[in-house]
Every structure is written in structure tokens, then in C-alpha cells.
Amino acid sequence: MFESYQIHSRDQYEKDYKNSLEDPEKFWGNIAEHFVWQKKWDQVLDWEFKTPSVKWFDGGLLNVSENCIDRFVKIDPSRIALIWEANDPSELPREISYLELQNEVCKYANMLQSRGVKKSNRVIIYMGMVPELVFAVLACARLGAIHSVIFAGFSAISIKDRIVDCEATHIITCDGTFRGAKCIDLKSIIDEAIFDLSFIKNVFVLQRTRQEVKMVEGRDVWIHELIDQQSDWFEPVAMSSEDPLFILYTSGSTGKPKGVVHSTAGYMIWANYTFINVFQYKTGQIHFCTADIGWITGHSYIIYGPLSAGAATLMFEGIPTWPNEERLWQIIDKHQVNILYTAPTAIRSLMVYGEDPPSHYSLESLKVLGTVGEPINEEAWHWYDQNIGKSRIPIVDTWWQTETGGIMISNLAGITESKPTYATLPLPGVSAVLKDQEGKNVMEAHQQSALFINKPWPGIIRTTYQDHARCKLNYFSQIENMYCTGDGAFVDEENNFRIIGRIDDVLNVSGHRLGTAELENAINEHPSVIESAVVGYPHDLKGQGIYAFIICQDTTTDHDLMTEEIRELVQAIIGPIAKPDKIQMVTGLPKTRSGKIMRRILRKIAEGEKSNFGDLTSLIDANVIDQILANAK
Ligand code: PRX
Numbered sequence: 001m002f003e004s005y006q007i008h009s010r011d012q013y014e015k016d017y018k019n020s021l022e023d024p025e026k027f028w029g030n031i032a033e034h035f036v037w038q039k040k041w042d043q044v045l046d047w048e049f050k051t052p053s054v055k056w057f058d059g060g061l062l063n064v065s066e067n068c069i070d071r072f073v074k075i076d077p078s079r080i081a082l083i084w085e086a087n088d089p090s091e092l093p094r095e096i097s098y099l100e101l102q103n104e105v106c107k108y109a110n111m112l113q114s115r116g117v118k119k120s121n122r123v124i125i126y127m128g129m130v131p132e133l134v135f136a137v138l139a140c141a142r143l144g145a146i147h148s149v150i151f152a153g154f155s156a157i158s159i160k161d162r163i164v165d166c167e168a169t170h171i172i173t174c175d176g177t178f179r180g181a182k183c184i185d186l187k188s189i190i191d192e193a194i195f196d197l198s199f200i201k202n203v204f205v206l207q208r209t210r211q212e213v214k215m216v217e218g219r220d221v222w223i224h225e226l227i228d229q230q231s232d233w234f235e236p237v238a239m240s241s242e243d244p245l246f247i248l249y250t251s252g253s254t255g256k257p258k259g260v261v262h263s264t265a266g267y268m269i270w271a272n273y274t275f276i277n278v279f280q281y282k283t284g285q286i287h288f289c290t291a292d293i294g295w296i297t298g299h300s301y302i303i304y305g306p307l308s309a310g311a312a313t314l315m316f317e318g319i320p321t322w323p324n325e326e327r328l329w330q331i332i333d334k335h336q337v338n339i340l341y342t343a344p345t346a347i348r349s350l351m352v353y354g355e356d357p358p359s360h361y362s363l364e365s366l367k368v369l370g371t372v373g374e375p376i377n378e379e380a381w382h383w384y385d386q387n388i389g390k391s392r393i394p395i396v397d398t399w400w401q402t403e404t405g406g407i408m409i410s411n412l413a414g415i416t417e418s419k420p421t422y423a424t425l426p427l428p429g430v431s432a433v434l435k436d437q438e439g440k441n442v443m444e445a446h447q448q449s450a451l452f453i454n455k456p457w458p459g460i461i462r463t464t465y466q467d468h469a470r471c472k473l474n475y476f477s478q479i480e481n482m483y484c485t486g487d488g489a490f491v492d493e494e495n496n497f498r499i500i501g502r503i504d505d506v507l508n509v510s511g512h513r514l515g516t517a518e519l520e521n522a523i524n525e526h527p528s529v530i531e532s533a534v535v536g537y538p539h540d541l542k543g544q545g546i547y548a549f550i551i552c553q554d555t556t557t558d559h560d561l562m563t564e565e566i567r568e569l570v571q572a573i574i575g576p577i578a579k580p581d582k583i584q585m586v587t588g589l590p591k592t593r594s595g596k597i598m599r600r601i602l603r604k605i606a607e608g609e610k611s612n613f614g615d616l617t618s619l620i621d622a623n624v625i626d627q628i629l630a631n632a633k
Pocket of ligand 1: 371375397398401500501511
């Protein structure tokens with residue numbers, strides 16, 4: 001099915017890369033032929049980055065759930081689609097065939113429709129990592145509703161912002177979710193988020209933890225009381241290629257997270273193409289991506305990429321370190337996993353326990369390892385290679401973003417070479433360039449610069465929900481006719497890319513994106529805070545830690561108490577992932593005459609630098625630096 005567009009050699013990679021950029025219409029048109037269309041497209045590609053406007057396969061009609069489920073049911077209804085491993089290893093895993101997945105997705109679609117959900121309505125999904133989350137996502141795709149999955153670690157305030165922004169009318173949630181030793185009360189967080197939102201018509205609640213929850217009459221419904229009455233067939237709705245498939249909120253350099261909108265046809269084809277090529281997936285293999293479906297990695301490489309290729313995708317409810325640090329290795333042997341895709345933070349957190357835990361497992365079923373979400377350091381790369389891959393299988397270091405929909409720069413497992421800490425080569429369709437501030441190309445080896453993409457690929461962000469101007473401003477206005485990634489990178493002599501990380505005001509903490517402005521807004525909500533400035537600093541486990549400098553009204557404030565209050569406040573406003581690691585109370589911040597905080601100085605202080613702050617002539621008061629240094633953490 002996908003074999004004809006899978007890359008089988010380095011030569012083919014080079015040919016396909018060239019063809020994809022020289023004649024994208026022919027290249028992607030040929031690939032699109034391998035999917036199920038209710039009506040073929042009129043035009044493969046129509047684009048300009050000025051507005052921006054990008055249309056792939058315009059005029060075509062298709063349904064993503066039909067492509068991810070029905071076509072494999074026809075081949076073999078008993079083929080396994082989803083393997084679920086519970087948080088607690090003593091709970092039985094679940095295996096769901098493509099036919100069972102079809103039945104469940106159809107029942108969910110019927111349930112949603114019976115409560116008024118229609119094509120293009122927005123549905124919020126706030127659930128733990130259970131198979132029903134996949135049913136809910138694909139049910140939305142089947143009936144044409146736009147899903148917006150919110151990571152189960154976000155707070156009530158963050159959820160409310162997202163619901164209001166996308167004007168969702170329906171929510172699917174669970175009573176609670178298990179994560180390691182914790183049980184998180186998802187339903188009560190939803191209740192808090194929506195208590196004054198009268199436009200919410202229904203909250204569908206899945207019973208998972210069986211804890212007691214409050215049900216609001218007329219609004220809240222138990223899924224188990226509705227689902228059995230539903231028919232197990234739902235005709236897939238014909239969607240236009242450019243209809244939105246989902247909205248996923250992500251942090252940017254401004255205060256408010258933005259709703260990244262992905263399309264139907266282009267996104268699906270990109271998720272599929274990148275999945276089969278980067279991981280070199282072979283029919284019958286089991287793919288295990290440890291991400292949460294609340295992030296883009298879970299969307300593209302737990303759900304849409306693997307299922308559109310007919311793969312068995314493994315989803316894990318728990319965390320890698322509970323009940324002990326052998327959990328991932330145990331899952332790999334238990335289910336004979338072939339592809340493992342995880343984050344450098346997870347690798348670093350398991351590395352701490354040494355070589356012993358993985359040595360208790362064979363791990364022989366593994367064929368490919370992958371990393372995603374943040375730069376991987378050499379030490380973690382080699383530990384992963386030696387202890388998990390037993391130095392016998394390729395590692396793919398995959399660079400991409402919520403906005404790109406799928407992997408953009410990566411080696412192809414066993415086909416193109418890996419190089420520790422390098423994402424290496426752009427995929428076919430990806431025209432990656434490095435630019436200086438004036439917009440000039442900087443392609444000399446080892447010259448760090450800003451990474452841009454100058455042509456559209458099928459999975460490119462289409463808009464930011466309800467705010468196209470913001471999409472243009474954030475991504476398409478830095479250099480004319482270029483998509484701006486916000487990342488810094490350089491190439492080596494062979495044009496392998498190494499990604500350095502964000503060069504805008506976005507932090508990457510344990511592979512999760514957080515905007516400094518978003519963090520500062522939360523901190524400034526504290527009544528005693530006058531001003532704050534947040535920067536990132538290198539953190540052994542998380543990649544980047546959060547360092548907050550704050551000016552308080554009262555200089556005699558108890559520092560420990562204040563630190564505690566601010567950490568709690570940020571947790572309440574954003575979620576636990578956003579809690580600052582270090583908080584320093586200061587009497588002033590380094591500012592220029594125009595009132596701008598010189599963040600590069602704060603960044604250096606946070607990194608442990610004591611001198612060499614560069615040119616300070618534009619500072620109003622350079623003494624402030626000594627005062628900050630005196631109490632630096
Ligand atoms: O800075 C890059 C980093 O993660 C950012 C995107 O974050 P998000 O939209 O949350 O998506 C994460 C999963 C794709 C990028 O701008 N990043 C992602 N992958 C890598 C990476 N940095 C270095 N190497 C990577 N492989």
C-alpha cells in the first residue's frame with residue numbers, strides 16, 4: 001500500500017528529494033493516489049506565503065478515519081490496530097483490531113451526533129491515555145467535527161482559555177486518569193474550567209478510575225450509559241481536503257497559546273509519509289511512541305501516521321519511571337515492540353538508573369529507535385544506542401514542530417546515516433535554509449543561524465484559529481516568502497543539520513513548549529509581584545529549566561514563602577509543567593533606555609556566567625547586574 005513510495009536507498013532519497021522540490025505536484029500527486037478519495041482533487045498545490053495561503057489537493061473529498069481504519073478492515077479485519085498498556089502493570093493490556101476500532105469509532109461518532117455534534121463543530125478532548133481517547137479523536141474525524149485535544153496536565157484556567165478561543169460546544173473527558181502513583185481528577189478540573197460557560201452543551205464522561213464525580217444534570221452524560229445503544233456503523237462524512245482536521249494549542253512568544261490548525265488531506269498524507277519513511281515501518285510491525293496524545297507527537301505518531309499505514313500502535317497510560325525504572329523495557333519485551341519513539345528527557349531520566357535496568361530485558365524485537373522534541377546530548381544519544389539499541393539498530397533524531405504537522409529533518413532509519421546530536425537531512429518536500437538577520441543565506445559549515453523553510457510541504461500549518469493575522473505575523477513575516485521556525489541551527493560539511501533550539505522567547509522544558517511571556521503573565525498575577533522576567537537555563541534532566549527573576553513590592557518579603565506561592569500560582573494558571581525551577585527576588589532588572597529587558601544578560605546569569613556580559617552601554621543602570629549576581633541561584 002505504501003511500499004511504492006517508501007524510500008529504500010540513499011540514492012532514492014536523493015532522487016525523491018530532488019523531484020519533490022522540482023515538481024511537487026507530480027511527486028505528491030502520485031503519493032496521494034494511494035489513499036481513498038471520495039472525489040479526486042482538482043489541483044495538487046496552490047500556494048503563496050504572503051497571506052499565507054496554502055492548499056493541497058484542493059477540490060478533493062475524503063475522510064481521514066476511512067483512510068486510517070476502513071481500508072485496513074477490508075484487507076484483514078482482525079489485524080491489530082491498537083495495543084494499550086495500562087498504568088499499572090498488573091492490569092490486563094487491551095488489543096483492538098481494525099474491525100473493533102471501526103466499530104468503536106462509529107459508536108462514538110453516533111453518540112456525538114445524537115447529542116448534536118455536527119461537521120465543523122469544535123470538540124474538546126481532555127482524557128487520560130486510554131483507547132477511548134483514540135476512539136473520540138477518530139470519531140470527530142469521521143463525522144467532520146474539529147477535535148482539540150488538551151494535555152491532561154493543563155490547569156482549569158488553561159482549559160477554559162482554549163475552550164473559549166475555539167468556541168467548543170462539547171467536551172469528552174474521563175472521571176480521572178492514572179499517572180504513576182497519582183490519580184488526577186480530570187472531571188473536577190473540567191467542572192472548574194466550564195462552570196460559567198453556558199455555551200457548553202454536553203460533557204461526555206468516560207468511567208476510568210471510578211472515583212466519585214459530580215454530574216451536572218442536562219449537561220453531563222456517562223459514556224457507558226449511551227455507547228451500547230449506538231450503531232456500530234457511521235458513514236464517513238466527505239470532507240474537503242482543506243477542511244480543518246484539528247486544532248492544537250501551543251505556546252509562542254506572545255502571552256496567549258495559539259490554536260494551530262491542521263488540514264485534512266495534507267496533514268494525513270504528511271503524517272503517513274514521514275512515518276513510513278523515517279521509521280522505515282514494515283507491515284506487521286509494532287510501533288511504540290511514548291508521547292501523550294495531548295501533544296502533536298501523539299497526534300501524528302500514535303494516531304494518524306501509524307493508523308494510516310495499517311500499523312499496530314501501542315499506547316501507554318503511565319510514565320516510564322513507575323512502578324519502577326524498568327517499565328518501558330518491560331513493555332518492549334512484553335509486546336515485542338519494533339519501533340520505540342521517545343524524548344531525550346525520558347532517556348535522561350532513565351539513564352540516571354544506569355545500565356542495569358535495561359540489561360534485564362532482551363529488547364531484541366527493536367528495529368529502530370527515535371527521539372523527538374528537544375536537542376539530544378551526546379551522552380544520552382550513546383546511552384540510548386548502547387543500552388537500548390545494543391549498538392545494532394539505527395537511531396533517528398527527528399526535528400519538527402506542532403506547526404509542521406510531522407517530521408521535517410531526520411535521518412531515515414538504516415537508509416541515510418545517523419550522526420549523534422544531528423537531525424541530519426531534510427525530508428523530501430522540505431526546503432530548509434539558514435538565514436542571517438538580513439535574510440542572507442548562511443550555509444557555510446558550523447555557522448549557527450536561523451532556520452527557515454521556503455516552500456510548502458503538505459503538513460504545514462494552515463492558520464491559527466480565528467486569527468489568521470497572527471499566523472502571518474508569527475511565522476511568515478520575518479523574511480518574505482519563508483516559514484520561520486523560531487529555531488537556531490547549523491550544518492556540517494555534508495549539509496547535515498544540527499538543531500540548537502529556540503532562538504525566540506519560547507522555552508523547551510522536558511520537550512514541552514512554554515512561552516516566557518505566558519510564564520511572566522502568570523507570575524505577575526501574584527499581588528506582591530511588580531515585574532518579572534523569565535529565561536531558560538541548561539538543566540541536566542529537563543534540557544531547559546525555568547529561571548524567574550521577580551521584583552516584589554515589599555523587599556522584606558519572605559523568600560521561601562514567596563517562592564512557594566509563585567510556584568503554586570503558575571501551576572494553577574498553566575499546569576505543573578510550568579512551575580519555575582529557580583526564583584530569585586531582585587530589586588531591579590537590566591533594562592535599556594527604551595525600557596526593554598536585556599534578556600541575554602539574564603540568560604547568562606542563569607547559565608552561571610559571572611562576567612563577560614558584552615556591550616552594556618545601552619543599559620540605564622549597569623549596577624543592577626552586580627546586585628542580581630550577588631544572589632544568583
Ligand atoms: O525547538 C525545537 C524542538 O521542539 C520545538 C517544537 O516543539 P513542539 O511544537 O512542542 O513539538 C515537539 C514535537 C515535535 C522545536 O521548535 N525540537 C523538536 N524536535 C527536536 C527539537 N530540537 C532539537 N532536536 C529535535 N529533534
